[in-house]
Amino acid sequence: MTDRPIVLFDGVCNLCNGFVNFLLDHDSEGRLRFAALQSAAGQELLARHGLRDIDSVVLVEGGRAYTKSAAAIRIAEHLGWPYRVARVARLLPTDVRDWLYDRIAANRYDWFGKREGCRVPDEDVSDRFLS
Template identity: 35%
Template sequence: MKDWENKHIVFFDGDCGVCNFWVQWILERDKNDRFMFASLQSDFGQQFLSERGLQTNDFNTMYLWKPKQYYLTKSRAVLTIADLLGGIYKLSAIGKIIPTFLSDKAYDVISRNRMKLANQKCYLPDQHQKKKFIQI
C-alpha cells in the first residue's frame, strides 16, 4: 500500500500563489498528519482528473480526495479540510448550512481572481513537508 492511500489528498493549482499559500497553511496545521498534496498539473493530478472524466486543463478547482471513499470539490473541499484539521477550524462546519450552489459561487469568484490576489513569492516546504507531496 502506498503512503497516500490512507491520507486525504489535496489537489491544487501548482502555479497559483494563493493555492500555494493555502497548501502551506494546511501543512502548518496538519498536526495529525492527515493530508498529502499534489498539483493538478502533475502526472498524479492529471491521472486523478482523467480517471474521473474531469477537464485536465482547468486548474480553477481544489479537490479533496480520500482514496476509495470520496472526492469533494470547491467549497465542500475547503470546509471538509477545515473540519479534518480539528480544533477551532471545526467551527467552519457551520458553513455547510449554506447551500453548495451559493458557497461554490463565492469559491468561483475567488478562484477567478486568485492570480490578482496572489503574492507571487515562492513557497519552499521543509524536509518533513516535502514527504507530503506526491511525486508520481
C-alpha cells in the first residue's frame, strides 16, 4: 500500500473526522496517509494485522499496528512540536491510558454525532486517502 504511516479511522464518526481534519492541517510534511476503517484498504490493513472488531483509530506503521492510546500518542509524535509532548502520556500505565481512550470512544457518537456515510476527501487532499 504505502511505506508511510497510515491512520485508520471510523469514517462515519464526527470526532474521528475532526481528528483527521486536524491531522491534515498540522501534518506539514504530508507524511500521514488515511483510510476509513470501512473502506477496502482499511479492512485489508486490519486483516493483515489480525485486528477484529476495531471501530476507532489505528496507526499502521513499519509493519506494525498501534491501537487506542498508543496510536494516538504515536500519531502526535509525527506532528512534531508541540504535539510531540504527548509522548509524556507513556509515563501512565497503558491500562489507565486505554481506559480513558475507551471511555471517549464508547461515547463519541453521543457526544459528537455520526455521519450517514463515510467521509469523501476534498480534491486537494484526496491523494493522501486510500480507498
